[in-house]
Structure formats: C-alpha cells, structure tokens
Amino acid sequence: AQSVTQLDSQVPVFEEAPVELRCNYSSSVSVYLFWYVQYPNQGLQLLLKYLSGSTLVKGINGFEAEFNKSQTSFHLRKPSVHISDTAEYFCAVSDRNNFNKFYFGSGTKLNVKP
C-alpha cells in the first residue's frame, strides 16, 4: 500500500508571495499523482494531475507541480498566491495497476494573509 506524506499541516503565507506545498509518497511502483483543493464544507476539486509525459504539470488557478521520481515527490507550487487560495490542499496517489485505490495525504491548510 502507498503512504502519502504532506509534511506541513499548515502553511501561512502573505498575499502575492510564492508558496510550495510538499508531498512525498512511499512506493516506487508507477503511479498517478493528483492535487486537490477543498474549500470549507465542500468536496474536492482537482487542481492538477500527473499521468505521464512531462514532469512539470500545470493546473488551474495558476498552480503547478513537478513530479520527481527519484525523490518520490510531487510538490505543488504557485508563484503568487491570492486570498482566495486559502483552503485545504490534498495530495493523492494511485497505483497505475489499481487506480481504484486513491491514497490521500493528511492535507495542508494554506492560509493566505493580506
């Protein structure tokens, strides 16, 4: 089974500053990687995904993530955050051979301050 680690439970940042949310996963098998955002009392919205190809993936709302196979990481970045980016962010991994199973990290609360 996979395990997904989001090292930071909370990340405070000022508006217009850059941010990186970290995600590491355990297994060396081929995986699909996802980042989701959750606003209070809402479901999960897909920000971006890595399936294959270029290791730098661009998503919605100006977010991007880089798949690093050697470090088994998939860190999420945004060069300039907005107040509206305040939310919980979840990294998820699924095994290419069994993509019914999604493994979620514990989440990172991004708190953007004015």
Place this chain on the structure above:
Amino acid sequence: GAVVSQHPSRVICKSGTSVKIECRSLDFQATTMFWYRQFPKKSLMLMATSNEGSKATYEQGVEKDKFLINHASLTLSTLTVTSAHPEDSSFYICSAREAGTSGRTNEQFFGPGTRLTVL
C-alpha cells in the same frame, strides 16, 4: 463536464434512525463509485468501493451492515447509515470513476459532500 452531485448536502437525525445519502454522476456514466469519510481536520478515509450491479467492497474496519451501499445504476450510488449514532457524525464524500475508454477513466470526480450530524 464530470459533475458529481450529492444529496442531501446536510442532514441532522436522531440517534437510532437511518439516513440515506445519494451520489449521482450527472453527465457521465460511472463504472465505479467510492465513498469516503472525512473527520474534522483530517484526510479522507476510503470506506468502500462500489461497482454497478455488484456488491460493494468495504475497507478494513468499516462495518458493511452499518454502512449499506447500493450502486443500482451507472449514475447512482447510495450510502445508508443504519441505526446512526453520534459517532457516525462526519462529512461523507463520494466520488465516481468514468466508464469507457476516455482519458478520464483514471481520475475520480468528487461530490460536494454530505454533512451528517447525529443527535
């Protein structure tokens, strides 16, 4: 595209009663639907996986007689919390995986969640 709805969005019930939550894929057919539970300030925990027309597969530690799952069609799955107790209070989220061979079959599309409060 790929919209998943849940109904109700919020429900309050008395202890001992049963509550049914619906999950619908609105613009696609879902081979597989998933039910998650999310505790406050915690991640999502997969409860069960359901395939249309067959019995759900429950994760270890999830009581299948308490959390009844029915996936009667390619667009609808239901979760019934039977004899609910206060400890069942939680945020329940469903997701769906698209049938067929489109490029979206390796994704899960999430519903908006249902907040269950058992008094």
